[in-house]
Amino acid sequence: MIHYPASPSGARLKAAVCQFEIAVGDVDKNVSTGLAAAENACKSGAQLVVLPELWSCGYDGEKIAAHARKTPEITGFLSGLAKAYDAVIAGSLPEEANGRVYNTMFVINTTGPVAGAYRKIHLFPLLNEDKWFAPGRQSVILNCHGIPAGCMICYDLRFAEMGVHLAAGGARMIVVCAQWPAVRIDHWDALLMARAIENQIFVVAANRCGADADSGFNGHSRIIAPDGAILADAGQIPAHVCAELDFSIIDNLRTRFCPVAQRVPAAYPPA
Known part of the structure; x- marks a missing residue:
């Protein structure tokens, strides 16, 4: 048996998910779009705002390391928004560290600085993601207005055991950012609901929309309740x-x- 602590008394949180078109490689345009989307969500009273995966640049292959060098400036812009609106803002950006590049969800807290970061563990083989990114090695639970929030990026959503681990670690919601293509959007819908239901947890998930040279994206950003009810789409x-x-x-x-x-994990250990 696993003990799961109760939520803080009376704990509530207004969450928002933002979806928009991402122009591959056009950082200035994407940052303008993303910051405007985040600010509009903040103006709606959102205390947590989630942006899509790699929202500053998209999957831009060989140029991804150059885009990563602009990320500190972008997180600075987000810090200003978070501080101005007393909001937590999360989204994935390329991160350069120790000579490697990671697909990293940065979480900016209400006092402005980066509160924490999660590096994507499961890299998507169909995009040859491992050619451009190094994998993260650790799951992450961060504080969001006093609520423990687990982090997932796109392909991570297919790994049920990761959701189990986050819930067992005390997460009360899972924050997901993604570039999930339209051709498999039924999987996205089903997996969001499954992660919520099986862990009795909230799921707050932002996907992109629009299209690039290789794929079409049709959003379906959603907020799912612990019983699987769709609270927002x-x-x-x-x-x-x-x-x-x-x-x-x-x-x-x-x-x-x-x-x-x-x-009963002892009855079905990892293969």
């Missing part, structure tokens, strides 16, 4: 949507029945 065009997360719902669900605490 951004549809297929540039937009942001918000929902209020009432974390007492998790505790009420787990009081009635609690599969997340009744797992």
Whole structure:
């Protein structure tokens, strides 16, 4: 049996997901678009704002390291927004560190600086992502207005055991940023709901929309409740949507029945 702590008394959070078109390689345009989207969400009262994966540049192959060198300036812009609106802002950007480049979700907290970062563990083989990025080696749970939030980036969503690990570590929601293509959008919809239901946890997920030279993207950014209910859906065009997360719902669900605490990992160890 696993013990899961209750949420802080009366804990609520207004979350927003933003989706927009990403112009591959055009950092100035994307940053302008992304900052405007984040600010509009903040003006809607969002305390947590989630942006898509690699929102500053897209998957720009050989130029990704050059784009990564602009990331500190971009996180500085986000810090200004977070501080101005008392919001937490999360999204994936290329990060250069120790001579390597990572696909990293930066989480900017309400006092302005980077509160933490998660480097994408599972690199997507169909995009040859491992050619341009080094893999992260550790899952991450960060503080979001006092609520523990686990982090996932796109392909990570297919790994159920990662969601289990985050929930077991105390996460009350999973924040996801992605560039999930339209051709497999039914998988996106199903996996978001599955991660929420199986872990009795909120899922706050931002995907991009639009198209690049290789793929089309049709959004479906969503906020999912611990019982699988869709609290907000951004549809297929540039937009942001918000929902209020009432974390007492998790505790009420787990009081009635609690599969997340009744797992028997010794009976089905990793292969």
